[in-house]
Amino acid sequence: MKGLIVLKFSFIFLLLASQSVMGSQKRKSRLQMKPCKQFVLYYHDILYGGIGGHDPVNATSAAVTNAATKLGNFTFGLMVIFDDPMTKNRNLHSPVPVARAQGFYFYDMKNIPSAWFAYTLVFNSSDYKGTLNIMGADPITEKTRDLSVVGGTGDFFMARGIATFQTDALEGTKYFRLKMDIKLYECY
Amino acid sequence: MKGLIVLKFSFIFLLLASQSVMGSQKRKSRLQMKPCKQFVLYYHDILYGGIGGHDPVNATSAAVTNAATKLGNFTFGLMVIFDDPMTKNRNLHSPVPVARAQGFYFYDMKNIPSAWFAYTLVFNSSDYKGTLNIMGADPITEKTRDLSVVGGTGDFFMARGIATFQTDALEGTKYFRLKMDIKLYECY
């Protein structure tokens, strides 16, 4: 008789347990979430000035549209394609870049400088092999900007997360450096 | 003795429960899925006609490539970069835009008008702060078109879902309005 009561209790608890399984669509609140992987990398963009321009040897990016839209005063419409080194510290001449950032950005606001990025981090080091794919807005005048890590391959198979940008250096139109804090919340 | 039987039963049920946990790769069928968040916004694209063109003050987008590919009759290859207001209702002059849509589209079919979009909804209102990142094809001649919400930040941390486009107004080459029905199926 007691056993039967226990059985009933078990049913109830199992019901609760299975409901919490069914409800697995409900994820942890973002306040509770901790990254399953996190690292900081520095992005170095060395802009090529065009034919006869500065530094074709070291340049790692080039404008592919011109700023001739003349919409506003912040090169609205200027698009840049890049293959930029990513290093573990601020030093562009770090022994070995840990990854390349390959993709593009363009400027898209009339009244303040603001950009939009889509790119791939291509890792090929002793630490990691694989890629992370990232896209989002980069409102440059904000102290920090969050973009989405929308997918990954290799060591970053199916990863998702947030890439937080911070401007780390800005040298006219020739060079800028971004600190990218990569936080992955889905790891496999 | 009865207790032992109960224990066995419990084991079996627990086994079933834990298996359903292990099998959490299997998600709900898409027919059962309901959005965890949904809202409708209107996208207003006011195309700048170029230097000496119409309305540089109000324009919110500009072509960055020309249509000189001459492939087909639907401006194949024309790319537009935009920073467009998003409003809760059809009225472009709604008190305050609830978001900006920043990104680009281009036309990519020879025989019918068809576009491809990648952009970020940047929210900065009392309702929401954060971003949603969206990409996908926009086969304009279809009544509704589904694009992917591939990530989010801030109040939309790690969100995923569907953005359904509907053409809401079309005024020549100067202005068009899209109704965007944003349905998020992964919310944190």
Next chain:
Amino acid sequence: MKGLIVLKFSFIFLLLASQSVMGSQKRKSRLQMKPCKQFVLYYHDILYGGIGGHDPVNATSAAVTNAATKLGNFTFGLMVIFDDPMTKNRNLHSPVPVARAQGFYFYDMKNIPSAWFAYTLVFNSSDYKGTLNIMGADPITEKTRDLSVVGGTGDFFMARGIATFQTDALEGTKYFRLKMDIKLYECY
């Protein structure tokens, strides 16, 4: 009395079960993961040579920027917009393309040929209706290259996975064919 002991045991096991539910953030290792859907498609890119160029009737893609960045020797910065047929076998003239690939790629390395893609597979066959959205780096000189499937709609509602590229044919600057092995690891 025995019943009570059983109840205690049940609690412990239920606790374990519910913890494994709570820990559902931990996914299966990528080595254990098998695709929930997989298929191979062939991508045919027939580049339009420009006005007066070759084959405007059959061309399915066109350059929208020129390679005049002159950065390196591999058309750094050249961007191509495409609406390419996808077939089940190598034959471009397969009875019916099962999908269109709509999007763009550009070349982004100075010293070797390397590209970056973002595009949508638009399915409209008896097998599938819906889309898959894909982005990532395509380091052409590698035997296989993995890109991210970042979202889907229709029959591919909310899908995620990997698209593995392999160069299948290359005919100068007029035509190339990629084998795309699409593996989805999140299906709804």
